[in-house]
Amino acid sequence: MSYLLDQLINGVTLGSVYGLIALGYTMVYGIIGMINFAHGEVYMIGAFISLIAILILLSFGVAALPVVLLLALAATILFTSVYGWAVERIAYRPLRGSVRLAPLISAIGMSILLQNYVQLAQGARVKPLRPMIEGGLQIPVGDGQSARLAYVQILIMLTTLAMMAIFTWIVQRTSFGRTQRACEQDRGMAALLGINVDRVISMTFVMGASMASVAGLLVVLYYGSIDFFIGFLAGLKAFTAAVLGGIGSLPGAMLGGLLIGVIEALYSAYFDIEYKDAAVFGVLIFVLLFRPQGLLGRAEIEKV
């Protein structure tokens, strides 16, 4: 019982991170119908900026943990958003309106470029950070056993919930969100009605990047070690999460992320850890066979 709970906690923590990154994939897909393959690298850059910010703050003697975290959060959102914006401006906007494959290829190119850039600029070694948030709660589950919930895991879940709430509010309740939804439905018509479509798309990339940067900060705090290659695997899993949940759907991305995290954890708990990725992608294939649009996605209707 405590074992199951332990593993569920592990899965939900991991899934929250996947979900945060998946939101970026799904938002961009919703608006311009392309997969931003460089998104995993944007998350990696977010992690590096968080780490650098934390180290700078610590070296200036800022010791209060909440202050360090909030300043690091602000710094990483700010700088990573600039990267997200620049990626769109440089690699995707000039290709808008050309064949569908062109931005896909430039996305892959951007991903390789960012990865190599960080490798050269920051070195290839693993960058460690000493544990910042230690300790945790013991949750009694009866018969003398208890499951463990670390404070940093609580932080990850709460932050993810908060980010999710903020972005749902932006998309559903603000006038910017309305323009975003309008662009998603029909970009041409939205432009005719006076919406600055380019600006909306830029802002969407900025939103996606800022969520990825939050995921980066959380990962730095949780694992305390990053390198230039972490974006690849995390990006792949998050992309899978977005597809599983229904690409284009915000709650779908979160649900997909959580599902993937939990499937990974539960499969590892009761079977060979070696095959957990095979299990995750097996579930993905199975779901897509029956619901090609994903769990919460809308089927695309071809208008004639």
Next chain:
Amino acid sequence: MLRTKVVTSTIAGAVLSLLAGAASAEITIAVVGPMTGQNAAFGEQLRRGAEAAVADINAAGGINGEQLVLEVGDDACDPKQAVSVANQMANKGAVFVAGHYCSGSSIPASDVYNEAGILQISPASTNPDFTERGLPNTFRTCSRDDKQGDIAGNYLLKNYPGKRIAFVHDKSAYGKGLADATRATYLAGGGNVEVYEAITAGERDYSTLVSKLKAQKIDVLYYGGYHSESGMLARQLRQAGLSMQLISGDATVTQEFWSISGDAGEGTMMTFPPDPRNNPEAAPVVASFKEQGVDPEGYTLYTYAAVQVFAQAAAKAQSTALEDLTAVLHQDAFNTVLGEIRFDEKGDVVGPTYVFYKWRAGSYSQM
């Protein structure tokens, strides 16, 4: 059409051999390892060891009056990249390669070197297959995982009788080979294995494994794999409040392990040959490293020794052809920073064995 092609390639061949002839006043050798990527700390050990050895040999007049030129290759511990670097080194006319680091890289690269007639002495690849496949060109100055596994397995049997033991590896040629060798010895001695799992190298999240180990009440975790994962594992074990003993192999002898694990690395044990830094033969070399502010830890001196062995063999054979070198290598003893070493018919070093080291307060020492 075909004829022109043949003619062109003959001319190209002739030009190439001319160039090679012109450059023959120098002997090109190479050091190849993970200069970038997760294991870059070890790539640096290899590079430093080789550079120092080449500098010292050249300062002493080179080999038969010819100076050594060192090429540095980066395989990032990726088997595919290892093969392409091996081809590059062959094209550059290297006659000897000190490397690679990861067994998974050394093994496929050795086929390329063998075809090109290049001698390969690995300072660090401990997987038995490296020398077991009967290639004439493969040698190593380190020992083998079957020996290492034997010693680690017997240590577990002797020191942790009745304890619950888990074996985990990273699916790499080195990691799996070592974990399996240790497990085999342990099982043969009547031990019980409670958990046997594999993780994916390069991943960050080992929380599911940690929970599994916790639920199984594991006392000792034996890990076969590289330092970046063992460092993360140590950290996540302690973060979950577990105090089990972590034991790993020779790929944990780098200061980088501690920088990843932090205080969670305290008490981690590993097997490695007796520290060559304490050899009297190594004293001047160690001193000159320290002068440059470098600690010749881990495989640095093993790489130095690999270059020394090549230099002594080439001087004795008066040649750098593979057959001449191997004839000497199998016959002679060599005076190196590791002490006097000999090679058996497979290309493995005769003699040296493994001892246990322990991490305490940020540094490791022999137990």
